[in-house]
Amino acid sequence: MGTAEQHVALHWSTSEEGDRPFILEPISGQLNNYPSFFSSERPTRIIQHSDDLVCYNTDWLKSHKGTSSLALRPKTTEEVSEIVAYCSKNKLAVCPQGGNTGLVGGSIPIFDEIVVSMSLMNNILHFDDSTGILQCQSGCILENLENLVNDKGYTVPVDLGAKGSCQIGGNISTNAGGLRFVRYGSLHGNVIGLKVVLPSGEILDCMNTMRKNNTGYDLKHLFIGSEGTLGVVTEAAILCYPKNSETAVAFLGCNSFGDVLSCAKIVRQKLSGLLTSLEMLDNQAADTLRDNLKINVPISEHPFYVLIEISGSDSEYNEKKLNECLTLLMEKNHVNDGTIATELSRIKAVWSVRERITEALLQEGYGYKYDISLPLNDFYKVVEIMRERLDKRVTRCVAYGHLGDGNLHFNATTRTFDPEVLSLIEPFIYEYTSKRNGSISAEHGIGYKKTKYLHFNKTQTAINLMKSMKALMDPQGILNPYKVLP
Numbered sequence: 168m169g170t171a172e173q174h175v176a177l178h179w180s181t182s183e184e185g186d187r188p189f190i191l192e193p194i195s196g197q198l199n200n201y202p203s204f205f206s207s208e209r210p211t212r213i214i215q216h217s218d219d220l221v222c223y224n225t226d227w228l229k230s231h232k233g234t235s236s237l238a239l240r241p242k243t244t245e246e247v248s249e250i251v252a253y254c255s256k257n258k259l260a261v262c263p264q265g266g267n268t269g270l271v272g273g274s275i276p277i278f279d280e281i282v283v284s285m286s287l288m289n290n291i292l293h294f295d296d297s298t299g300i301l302q303c304q305s306g307c308i309l310e311n312l313e314n315l316v317n318d319k320g321y322t323v324p325v326d327l328g329a330k331g332s333c334q335i336g337g338n339i340s341t342n343a344g345g346l347r348f349v350r351y352g353s354l355h356g357n358v359i360g361l362k363v364v365l366p367s368g369e370i371l372d373c374m375n376t377m378r379k380n381n382t383g384y385d386l387k388h389l390f391i392g393s394e395g396t397l398g399v400v401t402e403a404a405i406l407c408y409p410k411n412s413e414t415a416v417a418f419l420g421c422n423s424f425g426d427v428l429s430c431a432k433i434v435r436q437k438l439s440g441l442l443t444s445l446e447m448l449d450n451q452a453a454d455t456l457r458d459n460l461k462i463n464v465p466i467s468e469h470p471f472y473v474l475i476e477i478s479g480s481d482s483e484y485n486e487k488k489l490n491e492c493l494t495l496l497m498e499k500n501h502v503n504d505g506t507i508a509t510e511l512s513r514i515k516a517v518w519s520v521r522e523r524i525t526e527a528l529l530q531e532g533y534g535y536k537y538d539i540s541l542p543l544n545d546f547y548k549v550v551e552i553m554r555e556r557l558d559k560r561v562t563r564c565v566a567y568g569h570l571g572d573g574n575l576h577f578n579a580t581t582r583t584f585d586p587e588v589l590s591l592i593e594p595f596i597y598e599y600t601s602k603r604n605g606s607i608s609a610e611h612g613i614g615y616k617k618t619k620y621l622h623f624n625k626t627q628t629a630i631n632l633m634k635s636m637k638a639l640m641d642p643q644g645i646l647n648p649y650k651v652l653p
C-alpha cells in the first residue's frame with residue numbers, strides 16, 4: 168500500500184466531545200513497577216514521547232486524532248494479559264491497535280486510552296501444508312502471510328488494498344471483506360481458532376485447529392467483527408486454500424449501470440467455480456486515479472468498468488471459459504471494450520486501478536466515506552441521488568466496490584471538512600440503505616464514526632443484547648470504549 172503525503176485538515180479532535188471517564192495518570196506514576204518484561208526494552212516497547220505517539224493517535228484517513236500519552240508493544244499473549252489485567256485493576260481504558268488502516272476510527276484512542284499495539288506480535292506459529300491451516304500471532308501483516316503460504320502452494324482467504332500494512336488480528340476484529348469474498352466468503356467461515364485476552368486479563372484459548380467442532384457456543388465468533396470491544400485477539404488459526412496456478416484478470420468497459428448488472432449476472436453463471444473477484448468502479452473513480460496518482464485505466468474511457476479475476480489449475484480451460492464469457496458479453500453489447508491480463512506484472516497493474524482508489528481519494532482533501540450493501544437494483548441509484556443532492560458543494564462523488572457481494576463504496580470529497588455536506592449525506596444515506604434492507608457497514612465496521620447509526624441495522628432488542636454482552640464481558644467498559652455501541 169502506498170502512502171499519501173498530502174493530507175487533510177483534521178475535522179475534529181475527539182477530545183472535544185463528551186466526558187472523559189478514564190484517567191491515565193495512575194499509569195504514569197506506577198510505570199516503574201509496571202509489567203516487568205518491558206523494563207529492558209523500554210524505548211521500543213513503551214512509547215511515551217509525543218512525537219512518537221502521533222502515529223498511534225492518528226487514523227489512516229487523518230480525520231481522527233486521539234490524545235493517548237502511552238502506547239505499549241507486547242510480544243506475547245501473556246504480556247497482553249498482564250497489561251490488560253493491570254488496566255482492569257486500575258480502571259484504565261485500552262485501545263487495541265493493529266495496522267491502523269481501519270476507516271471508521273476504531274483503532275485510535277478517542278481520549279487518552281492506552282494504545283496496545285500488536286505490531287511486535289508477528290510470529291508464525293505453524294503451517295500445516297496438508298490441511299492449509301495457518302497458526303500465527305495476530306500482529307502478522309496480511310501480505311507477509313500471503314507470501315508465506317504462497318511458497319507452500321496456498322493462498323489466504325482474504326485480500327485487500329491495505330494488505331501491506333493491515334494485520335490479520337485487525338482483519339479478524341473487523342471481519343474484513345475485501346477482494347476475494349466472492350470466492351472464499353467471510354472470516355467467520357475461515358477463522359478456525361482464536362486466542363483472546365479478555366477485558367479481565369484472562370486468556371481465552373480457542374486455538375482449535377479442527378475444521379469441525381460442535382461443542383456448544385462457538386465463542387470465537389464473538390471476537391470476529393467486534394472491533395476490539397470484547398477482547399484482544401493475540402493468536403489465530405486461519406484456513407488457507409490451495410493456490411490456483413493460473414490466474415487471469417479481465418478489465419471491461421460498460422456504457423450503463425444496467426450493462427454492469429447484466430455483466431455481473433452472466434459472469435457469475437459462466438465463470439462459476441473459477442471466479443475469485445467481481446469488482447466495479449465508475450468513471451469518476453477512474454478520474455480520481457488519473458488526476459491524483461497518474462494511474463490510467465487500461466482501456467478506452469467508459470462510464471463504468473468491471474474487473475473480473477478468475478483462477479484455476481488449467482490455463483487452457485480458464486482461457487476457453489473466459490473467452491466464451493467475454494464473447495457473449497460483447498455480442499449482447501453489455502461490454503464495449505476490454506483487456507485481459509495473464510502475466511503477473513500486468514495483473515498487478517490492472518489490480519492497482521481498483522486497489523488504489525482509496526489512496527487517490529485521500530489526496531483530494533476531506534473524504535466522506537460510505538461502505539454500504541444494497542440489493543443490486545438499487546446499487547447505483549444512491550450515487551445518482553447523492554450527486555444531485557451534493558451538486559457543486561463537493562469536488563467529486565465517486566463509486567466503486569465489490570459488485571459480486573453487493574457492497575458499494577460511495578465517497579464524496581471536499582478540500583476541507585464541510586459540515587453542510589456531511590448533513591446532506593447523513594443520515595440520508597443510512598435511511599436509504601436501511602429502507603432497502605441493506606447494511607450501513609458492509610465491511611469496514613461501526614468503529615467510532617457510525618455508533619449513532621447502528622439502529623438503522625439492528626433492532627432495539629439486538630442493541631440491548633449487544634450491550635448486555637459487553638457489560639458481562641467488560642463490566643468496567645475498559646476495552647475500546649466509545650466504539651461500536653451507541
Ligand code: FAD
Pocket residue numbers: 168227262263264265266267268269270273274275285305306326327328329332333334335336337338339340341342343344345346394395396398399400401522525526610611614647650
Ligand atoms: P486496525 O485499523 O488497527 O483496527 C481496526 C479495528 O480492529 C479497531 O477497532 C481495533 O481496535 C481492532 N483491532 C485491531 N487489532 C486487534 C486485535 N489484535 N485484537 C482486538 N482488536 C483489534 N476493509 C475491508 O473490509 N475490505 C477492503 O477491501 C478494505 N480495503 C482497504 C483498502 C485500503 C487502502 C485501506 C486503507 C483500508 C481498507 N480496508 C478494507 C479497511 C481496513 O484495512 C480493514 O478494516 C482492516 O481489516 C483493518 O486491519 P488493521 O490491522 O489495520 O486494524
Ligand code: MLT
Pocket residue numbers: 328345521522524525538568569576610
Ligand atoms: C475498498 O474496497 O477499496 C476498501 O474497502 C476501501 C475503501 O472503501 O476505500
Ligand code: ZN
Pocket residue numbers: 345568569576610
Ligand atoms: Zn471494500
